[in-house]
Amino acid sequence: MxxxxxxxxxxxxxxxxxxxxxxxxxxxxxxxxxxxxxxxxxxxxxxxxxxxxxxxxxxxxxxxxxxxxxxxxxxxxxxxxxGLLPTDTLARQRVRALSHAIAMDIHPVCNLGVVRHVMDMASAHGDDPDTIRQNWMEKYIGTGLAAFEAMLAKDDNSGDFCHGNRPSMADICLIPQIYNARRWNVSIARFPRIRAIEQSCAAIDAFTNAHPDKCPR
Missing domain, CATH: 3.40.30.10 (Glutaredoxin)
Known part of the structure; x- marks a missing residue:
């Protein structure tokens, strides 16, 4: 063990x-x-x-x-x-920037504790908390992934993955956020680079074995 x-x-x-x-x-x-x-x-x-x-x-x-x-x-x-991060300094900065765009911008505002507080405030004002939660997730996940897609397009270092042709910390951050997008019915159809990267990651055991559906609860 x-x-x-x-x-x-x-x-x-x-x-x-x-x-x-x-x-x-x-x-x-x-x-x-x-x-x-x-x-x-x-x-x-x-x-x-x-x-x-x-x-x-x-x-x-x-x-x-x-x-x-x-x-x-x-x-x-x-x-x-x-290779979780590249060895080149500028490449490492790019991978960190992509990673932080998800882990520090999208994820915190969609965190369980934050969303629970938003729902509590909605209830206190007589609004439907489930509707408020859905609208919240659509806004912050959708706009966050749109910015991420633009970041990928801005640099020609994207290959099969977020940076080059091997998975890095940026892909590690992206795939769970795609899972959350689907969970909250946020379409990724308008993000072709993100969808292509998802397919590349789906061919790697480390990504498929980590999926929530395979985890102990």
């Missing part, structure tokens, strides 16, 4: 990123499901591991780590040759 432990929630896009990354660098791990809907991430035992009360939390190399993008960069730095 692996001594690497991932505290995970199956639908968390941040956890989804780390599952993909662990697969790409061929690191076996144990999964400990953390039920966000039941509030398990807020119990004292979990807060000792992650004071923010968020997933993912990863135990690896004798250390407890949080924050998915930081974890992916750690894996890239400690498992060289896997």
């Amino acid at each position: 692996s001594d690497v432990i991932l505290y995970d929630y199956w639908r968390s896009s941040a956890s989804y990123r780390v599952r993909i990354a662990l697969g790409l660098v061929n690191i076996p791990y144990q999964t400990v499901p953390v039920d966000l809907l039941a509030g398990i991430h807020k119990v004292p035992d979990f807060l000792k591991r992650n004071p923010q009360g968020l997933v993912p939390t990863l135990e690896i190399d004798g250390i407890i780590m949080t924050q998915s993008v930081s974890i992916i960069e750690y894996l890239d730095e400690t498992r060289p040759g896997q």
Whole structure:
């Protein structure tokens, strides 16, 4: 049994990123499901591991780590040759910019805690919270992916993947966001580069094995 432990929630896009990354660098791990809907991430035992009360939390190399993008960069730095980030400085900047466009711009405003608060405010004002949530997701996921598509088109370094012809941290961030788009009925039909990248990633086991439908709950 692996001594690497991932505290995970199956639908968390941040956890989804780390599952993909662990697969790409061929690191076996144990999964400990953390039920966000039941509030398990807020119990004292979990807060000792992650004071923010968020997933993912990863135990690896004798250390407890949080924050998915930081974890992916750690894996890239400690498992060289896997290509989660390119070696060229400008290429690394591009991959980081694409990754951050999703992980730091789209994802936070569509986070469970944020959306719950929006729904609570909608209810307090007599609005239908489910309608408000759907409109919120369509706006922020749709406009965010439109900007991401434009970022891909702006640079000629895109190949089969977000940057070149091997998957990187940018693809690791993109695929979970596509899952969220479909979950909330946000069409990606107008994003041809994103759809092509999704097809390239679908041919790689690390991406397919990390899909939420394959995760313990």
